[in-house]
Amino acid sequence: MHSRVVVTGLGVVSPNGVGVPAFLNALQNGISGIKFIPRYQELNFSCHVAGAPDFKWDCLADYISEVTLHGLKATNIGYGLVAALDAWADSGMGYETDEPRWETGCVFGNSIADTEAMKNVITRVDNKEAKKLGSRVVEQAMNSGVTSYISGRLGLGNRVTTNSAACATGTQAVLMGYEYIKHGYAKRMLVGSAEQVDTYVYGAFDSMRILSRKFNDRPELASRPMSLTAGGFIPGSGAGALVLEDLDFALARNATIYAEVLGGSSNCGGQRLGGSMTAANSAGVTRCIKEAIVNSGISPQRIDLISGHLTATNADRQEIQNWSDALNVKGGDFPLTNSLKSMIGHCLSAAGSIETVASVLQIVHKFVHPNLNLDDPNPVITDIISVDRLPVEMIKKEINIVAKANFGFGDVNSCIILSKYN
């Protein structure tokens, strides 16, 4: 008998809202978090806009000791800590403990350690000043930095690991946490992901000519998933976190239950059959979605909402086609579909966790957030599904089941199925 797994806490650091109340308000009112970044213009990037959270670094003093804060420089660790500790508090638990919490683990992903922190290492070492680096560099440059700060603050004593699957990272982290609980290894998992897209990561994407460059003077219009005038994605930054628990364990402590994770799947298209380092093998994508549905024990017709990957590149059409093939629905029968990236850009490894938090909020508060900048839907997409399946205004509606998927470089895919808790 496998355990049922429920969501009991949410935390988020998003370009359009830091903290769940601000984020919820932004989702419901279609508030964009995309801003003009003067530095990107100075650096001669093609794209001058990005999704950057309005994050007050000093707020960390409310979360960690001043000794820990002194010497903390990695922005992604700051984002991850706030999202994770907010989710923990939201779940009704205190931070302090003398004993390790043996029943609770953590899977928190990122795609890269903070490159500003790495730059400090490189500069010092090249200047023959390695001796001046001090003790706080390794812990912030290592890939498991975010996870280590979170688990250390909360005394987490079960499985603690850092996953990395490019843009599928966040969704995969949720799935891994779900699986640990389902199979009885842990009673509670703090899961999520964090990403700080700094100038070095950003520049590398800019060079690939896959970022939007035609809306630099109108930042809020720049992220246009599924639009005829979509011209590439907008990098975003932030973190999302969820507390997952064994249902009985959560009920025993009278936790508030926001939603249930029914199941999911994570696979790879093998970079075969049309898949490559940067392009998805459609057979892998559809297989992933179908497996997630089978593992969740639902029929595809029960899906009320698809929270797509949908980044605003020319891969959007194929993604919709893949969903249509996997669910075997099209036209007016296709589920309502939205892309949070229209508001916050593509937060890379953090995309999946922030979008999962958004999915849970839509279940709890009974709404579908709008797709921004979709006044000109691409006909190659509306040839597959009815245009009314792509809401441009918030819809108030009972949402029972959400399919959330992300697809990443390396041809990796992750899909989870979330349900209202019944």
Add this chain to the structure above:
Amino acid sequence: MTRQEILTELKKVIAPYTTNKEMLAHINEDTDLIRDLKINSANLVDIMIDTEATYKIEIDYDSADKMMNVGTCIDVISEKLK
């Protein structure tokens, strides 16, 4: 610099690395950095680096090993300042 002057400066160097502000306010030459001030042993390296910058001195490995309490810190700093 007198030992008292060094101690006063040293207190500022140590401050970011201890949450035990009460103990810090009353340190004397016998105060142990790890046992009394609850400083993480890894952070001793940061205190050495900050001390080097504050006093414009270089602290070699052997000297650093001696700097376990306030008194021995002052010994090493006074020696290097000569």
